[in-house]
Amino acid sequence: MTERENSEAVVARAPGKINIFFRVGALEPDGYHRVASLYQAVSLVEEVRAEHADTFSVSFAGPIDGSGLPVDGRNLAIQAARLLAEETGYPGGVRLTITKQVPIAGGMGGGSADAAATLIACDALWNTNVGRERLHELAAVLGADVPFALKGGTAVGTGRGDELSQALSTGTFHWVLALSEHGLSTPVVYRELDLHREDPLHRMNPAPAEPAVDSAVLQAVRSCDPQLLAEAMLNDLQVAALKLAPALVDVLELGERLGALAGIVSGSGPTIAFLAE
Template identity: 50%
Template sequence: MTHLAAAPPPSVRVRAPGKVNLSLRVGPVQDDGYHPLVTIFQAVALYEEVTARQAPGGAGVSIAVDGPQADRVPLDGSNLAWRAAEALADHVGLEPDVALHLTKGVPVAGGMAGGSADAAAALVACDALWETGLPRAELGSIAAGLGSDVPFALLGHTAVGTGRGHLLTPAMTRGEFHWVFAVQDEGLSTPAVFGRFDELTAGGGSGAALVDDPGLAEDTGLMQALRAGDPHALGAALHNDLQDAALSLRPELERTLDVAREAGALGTLVSGSGPTVAALARSRQHALAVAATWTAEGAADSVWCTSGPASGARTLP
């Protein structure tokens, strides 16, 4: 009897979510230039889509990008999806021959980890395309080498992140939370925001005391709100240690936060390193109302409504 091996797929399509940090507590900068974090990530249903196609031997990696803000994404080896394909190939001892196509659905340089989602999606797509079949945990350790937010884009849902933000523990949640994001055309550099944080705090923010004991005492209320599916309690508990740094680089975001509060948002904060501002709404209907107010007041270059939690990187049919 002969067994015919299935041919490798000609292409694989994977999507991975953007995120908002419900709480982001930052400790003092370490010798390696990174800050220890205690953060609670939530994945939201704004997705990056990555299609990986077979390329001839020796072709190497190529990349094409479409979607909103695609013109701001590098098309060379500095693209995180490209680096992900190379890192996986290097890990398994293959040549990285693949054509990657990215469709951006997460703001670029917006503090929502769009590039990280591309990297996570590229890892899953190339793993399927090259039939390397690595367990998720092994993909997770390659992900951590690519960027602090990449492991969470693989995992999705809601999770507590410690270390550089790459050590993850899933968190229990109930129901769906409705989010509105005020997106700015001009992004903010993550290292620049951490640098301003250092200037403003000298010694770390509220995360300083949590570095040795990430017991999350400050976030007990937030975790309870997630478990209860209570958006009012969640809104009251949102927290971002990087917010003052982002506001000091972009003072006009203060008004974006104010407008959302006036529109009845249950909570508002800068998303990660910014400049995107997140508002938590009571319902889908209320999210649309907050979005309309932001637009009417000219408080954002574009406004995106969505919900969380959303699943991590997964292959599409």
């Protein structure tokens, strides 16, 4: 969603997400894993305001404290703006102001949403008009979750999670998010999953050769049935996240005792999404 304030500023928004189903394949020679995910956008959004500038800069506002985030080339929004400028030959820069609502390092794709909204905002601000298909290709260069943040809604992601197909979804699900003061590193969580699978005690649950989203979870979102969804949710990364942050086990148990239909670690965690009636 974009909104042109004037010729000097454009505002774009992109949603955070939860993975209501996430299968992870084996570690491949290139260091990545094939995955199969069912993404669902949530009502927490990242808002990016882009203004003309000679250089590239980013600052943060909003209810989520972004003071600890990098503001140089390590920042995914800066990377997104520079990538679009390189792709189109745009000679200038951009001043980005990001209003954060998605938890940081929480497994909800906040950084990916920043990058997606930046691509949209800069494309409009600079009148580069690269088109939706090329924006999707650039998003995939930036990270596996960025294409979904660009698309939103409910979608199946395969490959590294960036090969998307729309999933039929009706109605609205209601989630309660339990946030953590401390984040989890996505690469560390994946590495812990690989170690878990190498343990002889756990070889009864090997990595799937070709990860796929189960039909049961697709049927649950198609019918907007929270009971069915509670039974079908799955996240292969959850076992690794719980091992790295054991206190999350207590949070999961507490949420379900207090009436949640089910709880699941979102993505690589540590945010836990509880499905409510």
